[in-house]
Amino acid sequence: MKPKLTLKDIARELDVSISTVSKALKNSEEISKDTKEKIQAFARLYNYKPNNIAISLKNKRTKNIGVIIPDIVHHFFTTVFRGIEKYANQRGYNVIVCISDESFDREVINMELLANGSIDGFIMALSAETQKRQDFNHLREVTEQGIPLVLFDRVTEHIACDKVIIDDEAAGRDATRRLLESGRRRIALFTTQSYLNVSAKREVGYKKALEAAGLEVDPDLILRLPYQYEEEQASEAFFKSRKFDAVLCVNEIFAIRGMRLAIKLGMRVPGDVAFIGFTDGILSRYSTPSLTTVDQRGEVMGERAAEMLIQKVEDRFDEADPTRFRTEVIPVKLIERESAVLGEPGKADG
Amino acid sequence: MKPKLTLKDIARELDVSISTVSKALKNSEEISKDTKEKIQAFARLYNYKPNNIAISLKNKRTKNIGVIIPDIVHHFFTTVFRGIEKYANQRGYNVIVCISDESFDREVINMELLANGSIDGFIMALSAETQKRQDFNHLREVTEQGIPLVLFDRVTEHIACDKVIIDDEAAGRDATRRLLESGRRRIALFTTQSYLNVSAKREVGYKKALEAAGLEVDPDLILRLPYQYEEEQASEAFFKSRKFDAVLCVNEIFAIRGMRLAIKLGMRVPGDVAFIGFTDGILSRYSTPSLTTVDQRGEVMGERAAEMLIQKVEDRFDEADPTRFRTEVIPVKLIERESAVLGEPGKADG
DNA sequence: GACATCTCCGAAAACGGTTTCGTGTTAATA
DNA sequence: TATTAACACGAAACCGTTTTCGGAGATGTC
Numbered sequence A, B: 001m002k003p004k005l006t007l008k009d010i011a012r013e014l015d016v017s018i019s020t021v022s023k024a025l026k027n028s029e030e031i032s033k034d035t036k037e038k039i040q041a042f043a044r045l046y047n048y049k050p051n052n053i054a055i056s057l058k059n060k061r062t063k064n065i066g067v068i069i070p071d072i073v074h075h076f077f078t079t080v081f082r083g084i085e086k087y088a089n090q091r092g093y094n095v096i097v098c099i100s101d102e103s104f105d106r107e108v109i110n111m112e113l114l115a116n117g118s119i120d121g122f123i124m125a126l127s128a129e130t131q132k133r134q135d136f137n138h139l140r141e142v143t144e145q146g147i148p149l150v151l152f153d154r155v156t157e158h159i160a161c162d163k164v165i166i167d168d169e170a171a172g173r174d175a176t177r178r179l180l181e182s183g184r185r186r187i188a189l190f191t192t193q194s195y196l197n198v199s200a201k202r203e204v205g206y207k208k209a210l211e212a213a214g215l216e217v218d219p220d221l222i223l224r225l226p227y228q229y230e231e232e233q234a235s236e237a238f239f240k241s242r243k244f245d246a247v248l249c250v251n252e253i254f255a256i257r258g259m260r261l262a263i264k265l266g267m268r269v270p271g272d273v274a275f276i277g278f279t280d281g282i283l284s285r286y287s288t289p290s291l292t293t294v295d296q297r298g299e300v301m302g303e304r305a306a307e308m309l310i311q312k313v314e315d316r317f318d319e320a321d322p323t324r325f326r327t328e329v330i331p332v333k334l335i336e337r338e339s340a341v342l343g344e345p346g347k348a349d350g
Numbered sequence C: 001g002a003c004a005t006c007t008c009c010g011a012a013a014a015c016g017g018t019t020t021c022g023t024g025t026t027a028a029t030a
Numbered sequence D: 001t002a003t004t005a006a007c008a009c010g011a012a013a014c015c016g017t018t019t020t021c022g023g024a025g026a027t028g029t030c
Helices: A007-014 A018-025 A033-045 A052-059 A075-090 A104-115 A128-133 A137-144 A168-181 A197-212 A233-241 A252-264 A282-286 A298-315 B007-014 B018-025 B033-045 B052-059 B075-090 B104-115 B128-133 B137-144 B168-181 B197-212 B233-241 B252-264 B282-286 B298-315
Strands: A064-069 A094-099 A121-124 A149-152 A162-166 A187-191 A222-224 A246-249 A274-278 A292-295 A327-330 A333-335 B064-069 B094-099 B121-124 B149-152 B162-166 B187-191 B222-224 B246-249 B274-278 B292-295 B327-330 B333-335
Touching: A007 A018, A007 A033, A018 A033, A052 B052, A064 A075, A064 A104, A064 A298, A075 A094, A075 A298, A075 B094, A094 A104, A094 B075, A104 A121, A104 A128, A104 A137, A121 A298, A137 A149, A149 A298, A162 A168, A162 A298, A168 A187, A168 A197, A168 A246, A168 A274, A168 A333, A187 A197, A187 A252, A222 A233, A233 A252, A246 A252, A252 A274, A252 A282, A252 B282, A282 B252, A282 B282, A298 A327, B007 B018, B007 B033, B018 B033, B064 B075, B064 B104, B064 B298, B075 B094, B075 B298, B094 B104, B104 B121, B104 B128, B104 B137, B121 B298, B137 B149, B149 B298, B162 B168, B162 B298, B168 B187, B168 B197, B168 B246, B168 B274, B168 B292, B168 B333, B187 B197, B187 B252, B222 B233, B233 B252, B246 B252, B252 B274, B252 B282, B298 B327
Parallel strands: A064 A094, A064 A121, A121 A149, A149 A162, A162 A327, A187 A222, A187 A246, A246 A274, A274 A292, B064 B094, B064 B121, B121 B149, B149 B162, B162 B327, B187 B222, B187 B246, B246 B274, B274 B292
Antiparallel strands: A094 B094, A292 A333, B292 B333
16 A cells, blocks of 8 residues: 655655645745745646545544434434435534444444544434433433534424424424314324324324314224334224224324324225325335425425534634524424315225 | 644653653553653643554554445435444544535545545445446445445445345335235336346336246336436326326435325225335325335444454454455345335225 | 844744653563 | 662654744845
8 A cells, every 4th residue: 555645755856844734735925936836737747636534633523513413223313314414514523423323332433433532523413222211311411511512303402402393392293283174073183102203293283183073082993003113913903993084194104104004904095094194205205105294304404504504613713602403393384185084984986 | 823832742751762752651561650651641731642643654654544435315225324424433543525416427436535544444335327327437436446345235246346236136026916915916017227237126126026926027017216306297197197006216316206296196005006116105004094114233233344444444453365255145135114004005095 | 344134044942642762770591 | 877679750753744043144235
């Protein structure tokens, strides 16, 4: 491996000092035209590129952003990530990704690893375990060190930092209202264990919509599934023992599996039962029937998160007020597809 | 923002030299037990963590891996990425991801950015445009600088480096053979433009299987679709003007869309026409009918790629033979589902 | 001719570590 | 008591930059 060209090498070859080379390459006024041209030509010829690490050490900024997400084989998180990467790259930042795999420990370890100079700031969504434990000391340590942090989607009010979320309550409410408007009256909710922040908020929205319509919330119509479940018994029993004409699901998978099961049990979708999900992933688009779903605007969230973070990172040097944090709410939109077309329940599909 | 504790700070507080602190924290034999305990206790108390950047500069190694992939909102690439991240993290490496977005320019720019000291090696899959252009100078520059490079899936024989791939030709052949064994005789192929390396190889396998079965390859049964297409006309015309009882698709999306279209046109799947796809993504599992597909073993590929890269990175210091490159072929497996169950064409589904 | 003023460049410190080598102190040995 | 070796530590170089400061030489001013 041939060692890379350094300022020192150029200085030696051209018989000038290192500082002269450095200045010449930045086109400093201090250096004469002749010398600059000579040095620049030499650098170009031998394809000199400054060493990023040395610059980072000197400048105390890395132009790296740390992203910690629970999972990557997951449509929503990949779209957010794409948004982050896109914006960051545009601004000359690189993105270091760590997967917490929904584990508290891995979240902590990865944060500590990156916090020691490798990154200028963090963008993250909390792991399920972290939300369950409600232990945020690792986040607190980082913010206390003055490292900017932006939380998205899975956030917590216990940490003061920038946040970007969707209005999960409003989304849950609007989706439910949408089902009510199409004439559904007995609306079930398929959700996760309640410690997941976003699910809880969607549930609140669901309940408020029902109440606003003068309907009672029937706890029996709420099915709580483990976050990653494989067996179908629980939901099958639920289907067989209850009557309902619509289901709101807090994610895409729950909805798709619900629809399959409903069809398998002889129901028509959306004729007998309508479905609305969350996360406009690939499944929603290509399932049969295709799924009406709440688009969480992942890419937009990612872009905004990156923008907020980079602003904070660069403001550190401008001495802006570091205590003013913003929470940005990204508007969501309902993508209307086949699984919940307008119409009376009981009518034929499509 | 409170500045982080450095060796110098500790040295000043404890009235010893920086070198003593450094050695004490590494438990060097040179330092007396007393001094070590005092320094270590102090460091622990004030939560000293060495600055990664300084260590990188000194050691000329960053413990960062650069990953450049064409897309992230894509099941196969995310699984590969998960494999990379998992293995890398285990070995204490971080992963910097750049998305080339199938663009040659972005691939080049990102590589150059990272090659200036930010990473110890690259793992990448070539962008579509790069494969189309057959311009690999950016890869060559990097390898000539002695930066280890591992290519996966979308590779090229024009660059000498480690590679990890599946045997696309064999996979195409086996999948086709599988269709032949189930009694299908007129097998169509839905593929991409031919400059995509993997598609081309799968096509070769497809043809070989047909020939081995004594069947002629009918070029009319090969449909070439743009990599990301939205309109359905081309395929609809294809369906209406040709007779076939099975389709091999080089990816999941082509298969799902094909199935939907077939069903829309009144065919039964797999009764009238069987489907086999590539990429065992979420769609394959949840579509109706579910899709028989070639599992590309993304996670395994990622793990192996990371392992090969890290070995090369760490061997640079052991002076191993840098010219011996390996190409590892990951065995694939066919995931049998509903879309191509064994049986005579024409029979009822399921 | 004395002095101020530019112009152009280099020395050196700094970023935060690691590591080699030298040295003063102490204790063991002759 | 003189010699020596072990021990414990510090000085300094180094990784590759940036940047401040100072100085040498040329030029201009009175």
